[in-house]
Amino acid sequence: MRLIAPMLATAGTLPDNTDRPWSFEMKYDGCRMLASVGGCEPVLWTRAMNVVTPQIPRSPKL
Template sequence: MRLIAPMLATAGTLPDDTAERPWSFEMKYDGCRMLASVGGGREPVLWTRNMNVVTPSYPEIAEALTAAFGGRGHIVLDGELVALDQGKPSFGLLQRRMGVTMRRSRCSGESL
């Protein structure tokens, strides 16, 4: 399977209709950028923005994605993996979860 790079954020401009609110924001989820390939008769693959495959570290994510999308052709998802603590993102909680079964533990997949 050929891994693809994630879509990265770029600076933009505000829409023209911001006279009453001349600002904009996007929620910072404080997680790990992750891509996933699911379906198409293949095993799911999860990888980081630095193109490191981390599927073995998140078997429950791979299983859930297969259950949700596995029988519907092939799909590639690009998003943020977040651990929630009482409904709020917790990077500390995610850090404790990272690299449970892999030698690479950080979001970027760098060796510790």
């Protein structure tokens, strides 16, 4: 299995049509994880490569 590094926020330039000298992007979900779904069971990792699968509750089957 090959792990792919997550995308991280980077500094950029503001659009010319703004009157604010700053900008931001909301992160609504509260967590950023990597997922592997190619094996028997899915596995979830944090950016620091800590496995967090057991801490995430399973959703009921629909």
